[in-house]
Structures are given as C-alpha cells and as structure tokens.
Amino acid sequence: MRYIVIDADKVSRKPRTVSHIEAASLALVAQTALQMLDRAGVQKGQKVLIHGAGGAVGSVACRQHTIGGYCNRHSLGHQR
Numbered sequence: 001m002r003y004i005v006i007d008a009d010k011v012s013r014k015p016r017t018v019s020h021i022e023a024a025s026l027a028l029v030a031q032t033a034l035q036m037l038d039r040a041g042v043q044k045g046q047k048v049l050i051h052g053a054g055g056a057v058g059s060v061a062c063r064q065h066t067i068g069g070y071c072n073r074h075s076l077g078h079q080r
Contacts, residue, residue: 033061
C-alpha cells in the first residue's frame with residue numbers, strides 16, 4: 001500500500017450521500033471542466049455555450065462558470 005501527504009486545506013469530507021466511487025471520479029471531472037474553461041480563455045462577464053451541460057464535465061463547467069465569477073446564472077442560459 002502507498003501513502004501520500006497532503007495539506008489539510010486541500011481536502012474535504014465526502015458527503016454521506018455520495019459513494020466512494022462517485023467521490024473519486026469527481027476530481028477528474030472537475031479538473032477537466034476547469035481546464036476546458038481555462039483553455040477556452042473564458043473571461044468574467046462573457047457568455048459561454050457549454051455543449052453537453054447535462055453530462056458530468058458539462059454540469060461541473062456550468063457550476064464553475066457560475067460560482068467562479070465568470071458570469072451570472074441569467075447569462076448562462078442553462079436548463080433549470
């Protein structure tokens with residue numbers, strides 16, 4: 001078995017409603033979404049069309065775009 005050391009402020013508790021498999025996959029999904037927004041050069045206040053927003057990466061990208069300060073919910077035009 002291998003171990004790593006990481007700062008406590010870089011981790012959080014897994015919610016009870018999320019399985020270990022779901023929690024493990026979330027890191028990859030979130031990293032992919034953040035890289036996509038970064039590589040696209042998305043700027044604050046800019047309108048963005050996120051194709052496939054109902055999938056894992058797309059839904060995280062929508063959430064990150066909203067709470068990341070890029071734009072507000074109204075300008076996203078995502079499904080409710």
